[in-house]
Structure formats: structure tokens, C-alpha cells
Amino acid sequence: MLVTAKPLGPKNPWLAYAALYRDPLGYLIRAARKHGDVVHLKIGRKSDFLLNHPDLVRAALLDHENLRRCVNRPLRWLFGTGLLTCRSERHKQQRALLQPMFSRERIVSLGDVMVAQTMRWANRWRDGATVDMAEEMMELAMSITAKALFNVDLSCKSAELRNTLATLLQATRFKNLIVTSKQFEKLSLPFHRRFARAAEKLDSEICAMIAERKKGACDDPDLLSTMLRLRRQSRIGLTDQQIRDQILTFFTVGHETTATGMMWTWYLLSENREVAKRLYSEVDHVLGDRLPSGRDCDRLRYTRMVFAESMRLYPPIWMMTRRAVRDMKINGLVIRNGSYVHLSPFVMHRDPRYFPDPERFDPDRWTPEAAATRPKFSYFPFGGGPLQCIGEGFAWTQAILVISTLARGWQMRVVPGHRIELDPHITLRSRYGMPMILERRK
Numbered sequence: 301m302l303v304t305a306k307p308l309g310p311k312n313p314w315l316a317y318a319a320l321y322r323d324p325l326g327y328l329i330r331a332a333r334k335h336g337d338v339v340h341l342k343i344g345r346k347s348d349f350l351l352n353h354p355d356l357v358r359a360a361l362l363d364h365e366n367l368r369r370c371v372n373r374p375l376r377w378l379f380g381t382g383l384l385t386c387r388s389e390r391h392k393q394q395r396a397l398l399q400p401m402f403s404r405e406r407i408v409s410l411g412d413v414m415v416a417q418t419m420r421w422a423n424r425w426r427d428g429a430t431v432d433m434a435e436e437m438m439e440l441a442m443s444i445t446a447k448a449l450f451n452v453d454l455s456c457k458s459a460e461l462r463n464t465l466a467t468l469l470q471a472t473r474f475k476n477l478i479v480t481s482k483q484f485e486k487l488s489l490p491f492h493r494r495f496a497r498a499a500e501k502l503d504s505e506i507c508a509m510i511a512e513r514k515k516g517a518c519d520d521p522d523l524l525s526t527m528l529r530l531r532r533q534s535r536i537g538l539t540d541q542q543i544r545d546q547i548l549t550f551f552t553v554g555h556e557t558t559a560t561g562m563m564w565t566w567y568l569l570s571e572n573r574e575v576a577k578r579l580y581s582e583v584d585h586v587l588g589d590r591l592p593s594g595r596d597c598d599r600l601r602y603t604r605m606v607f608a609e610s611m612r613l614y615p616p617i618w619m620m621t622r623r624a625v626r627d628m629k630i631n632g633l634v635i636r637n638g639s640y641v642h643l644s645p646f647v648m649h650r651d652p653r654y655f656p657d658p659e660r661f662d663p664d665r666w667t668p669e670a671a672a673t674r675p676k677f678s679y680f681p682f683g684g685g686p687l688q689c690i691g692e693g694f695a696w697t698q699a700i701l702v703i704s705t706l707a708r709g710w711q712m713r714v715v716p717g718h719r720i721e722l723d724p725h726i727t728l729r730s731r732y733g734m735p736m737i738l739e740r741r742k
């Protein structure tokens with residue numbers, strides 16, 4: 301797709317920014333419908349582009365030379381030189397170092413840990429009880445990530461750590477980004493002090509984890525031991541600070557995203573009983589009386605389609621932003637140095653050109669035949685190109701195994717009358733949580 305005409309945008313950009321601040325998701329959808337494949341917002345020399353065509357998204361995601369990933373200040377501060385926040389050569393080096401940890405065989409082999417953690421979790425559930433599925437999925441995903449990636453058991457600390465992380469992630473909420481900007485940071489408001497205290501607490505937990513592991517032989521196959529072993533064996537390894545940054549990155553990004561995706565899946569299954577029936581029937585048919593393992597993921601096809609469709613409607617990462625580091629063009633569209641380029645899976649996944657009747661939850665959109673009719677970057681929950689999510693395989697495996705393990709024994713219903721409203725944090729959350737009533741199936 302070639303764009304040559306001057307891109308259109310709202311007449312009054314100040315009003316547009318105000319509307320974006322009030323209701324980012326609603327505004328983005330409306331702007332895309334009104335202005336088309338490229339929405340251009342310009343105030344003075346500052347330009348923002350929202351790209352809404354798969355070809356443009358593809359071109360932007362693949363161009364790591366001219367477009368750099370923008371991560372908001374609180375996250376940069378938190379993750380330091382971790383994979384999500386480091387740049388250029390260092391990113392290339394660290395990605396190459398860490399990639400082997402996410403090979404298909406390794407992820408399949410982690411399946412048993414994922415299922416065991418899920419069973420431990422579900423053993424605490426009681427028939428007829430009401431739980432907040434947003435919290436449940438966060439804490440479960442946190443304990444799976446800690447055990448599978450770092451071989452650390454966090455089950456007894458997960459609620460406390462979750463609270464600490466919740467304080468930190470408050471700062472990344474779209475509406476709080478002004479308070480965390482450079483100008484406001486100097487004021488040292490209570491908000492900033494809470495953030496600093498929580499960061500210190502998390503830091504000390506992680507440093508204790510590294511110190512503990514350094515005492516041992518470091519020959520476990522998990523990510524932490526591998527990073528420490530690489531350091532012992534070679535000069536290209538990571539320093540303590542870099543290991544801390546990677547752990548915090550993987551730990552936070554790894555659980556928050558998958559947990560959000562799973563929470564929305566339970567919500568959608570509760571609202572679409574026919575789809576839920578098909579999912580239970582697949583789980584019963586494929587697994588019978590046994591627990592799933594990593595090798596079952598390929599056979600749990602409908603479960604995979606349900607999770608794919610759930611990430612279409614509620615992509616955990618709802619927006620990715622890049623900044624142009626020199627004047628450049630994307631398919632003919634002129635982007636000046638310093639401009640911001642935004643790509644929103646939330647907007648693209650609701651585009652009726654690729655997903656007719658976009659609000660309808662329909663996992664059959666993900667049969668191989670149906671998926672093959674759509675352009676690749678009409679769906680990009682994991683991004684693409686050199687910065688594509690390194691944990692994608694881990695996330696699919698975890699989601700399919702958690703959903704199928706829980707669906708073996710339980711069905712969940714959203715508490716009647718509960719208000720559902722989207723809350724765009726770093727991930728796409730539910731503003732009032734997700735209280736659900738548990739019903740035992742077998």
C-alpha cells in the first residue's frame with residue numbers, strides 16, 4: 301500500500317488530544333473510522349501518526365533503523381537495560397543471548413510446571429465461591445512465570461508482590477503519564493514517593509533471589525541460572541545490574557500480559573455459552589481424565605482459537621509507539637525526525653475490512669482457512685519484526701494449558717449485573733475487576 305497524499309487528521313488537534321486523554325480507546329477507534337488508514341495529529345513541529353493499515357503496520361514494525369520503540373518514563377526507570385528498554389546494538393546482543401531460552405522444545409518442557417502451578421491454584425477454589433478473576437489470573441501467571449523462568453516459588457508471596465507491582469504499574473496508566481513526566485517528577489509528590497518505595501521493595505526481593513542463586517551451582521536450565529552461568533563462562537555475559545533488569549522485565553511483562561489475556565477469555569466464555577460448550581467438549585475429548593502437558597497444545601485447537609479471538613477483541617498490549625530518529629518515509633508517507641508513530645492492535649483488530657461484524661466474539665475466525673484470507677498484520681497482538689515479543693511461544697503454551705487445566709474442572713460466570721469497562725494501563729485491564737462465580741464441572 302502506497303500513501304502519497306497529505307494525511308488527514310482532526311481540525312483542532314488540541315481538542316483531539318483532550319479527547320484522547322479522556323477516552324483513549326474510544327477516540328482512537330473514532331479517529332481511524334473518520335480519517336482512514338493514516339491519522340495525523342500536529343501541534344507546532346510535533347507530529348503523531350496513527351497507522352491503520354496492515355501494510356503500514358508491517359513497514360513500521362520492520363523498520364528498526366529509523367523508528368525506535370518508545371517506552372514510557374516509569375517503565376524505562378523500572379526496567380533499566382532490560383530487553384524491552386535497551387536499544388540498538390545492546391538489544392541485538394541481549395536478544396541473541398536470551399533467545400535460546402525460548403525455543404519450542406524448552407517451552408514444551410515447561411508445560412508440566414505450568415500445569416502443576418495451575419492445579420495448586422485451583423485446589424484453593426470452592427464450588428459456588430466468587431473470586432476476582434483479574435486478581436486470580438495475575439497471581440497465577442506471576443507464580444508460573446517465577447517458577448518456569450527463574451525456578452523460584454512465589455506462591456506464598458504472590459499477593460504481596462502483586463500489590464507492590466500494582467503500585468508501580470499505577471504510574472504507567474495512560475492518565476498518570478503526565479504526573480510521571482520530567483517536569484512533575486521534580487515535585488516529588490506522594491505518588492512519586494509511593495512509586496520509589498515499591499521499586500525499592502521489588503529490587504531487594506530480586507537482589508535476594510540473585511544472591512541466593514549465586515551461592516549454588518547455577519546448573520538448572522532456568523533463565524536466571526543460565527544468565528549467571530553465561531557470566532561465569534564468558535566475558536559477554538551480563539552484570540548483576542543487567543541480570544536484575546532482565547528479571548524484572550521478564551517477570552513483569554511475562555505475567556501481566558498473559559494474565560490479562562486469560563481474564564478476558566474467561567469473561568468472553570461466560571458471555572458466550574455455546575463457545576464455552578465447544579471448548580469444554582474439546583478439553584474433555586482430548587484430555588479425558590488426565591492433565592494436559594506441553595505436547596497437548598497442538599491438539600487443543602479450539603482452545604487456541606478461543607484465546608486468539610479473545611486477544612483480537614482485547615489485545616493485552618493495546619498500543620505500540622515508535623519515534624522517528626531521522627526524516628524517513630513509510631510507503632511514501634513522510635515522517636519527520638522526532639515524530640511519533642502509533643500502532644494499535646485494539647483499533648486494527650476491530651477493522652470491519654478484516655474482521656466483519658468486529659464486536660462479535662467468533663473463534664471460527666481462526667480456522668487455518670479463515671485466517672489465511674487476511675493480511676498478516678491485520679492481527680498483531682505480539683507485535684512483529686526485530687522487537688517482536690520474545691515470550692510469544694511461552695504465552696500461547698501457558699494460556700492453552702491454564703485454560704484447559706481449569707476448564708477440566710470448572711466453569712465460571714461473571715457476577716450478574718457487574719459493570720464492565722476497559723481500563724487502558726500498560727495492558728488492557730478491566731476497570732472494576734472481574735468477579736466470577738465458580739461452578740465445579742466434575
Ligand code: HEM
Nearest residue numbers: 384554557558561616617620681682683687689690691695
Ligand atoms: C499474551 C501475552 C503477551 C502479549 C500479548 C505480549 C505482547 C508483546 C508485544 C506487543 C511486544 C512488542 C512491543 C513493541 O513492539 O513495542 C512484546 C515484547 C516483549 N515481550 Fe511480550 N507479550 C506477551 C507475553 C510475554 C511473555 C510471557 C514474556 C516473557 C516470558 C514476554 C516478554 C516480552 C519481552 C522481553 C519483550 C521485548 C522483546 C524485545 O524487544 O526483544 N511477553 N510483547
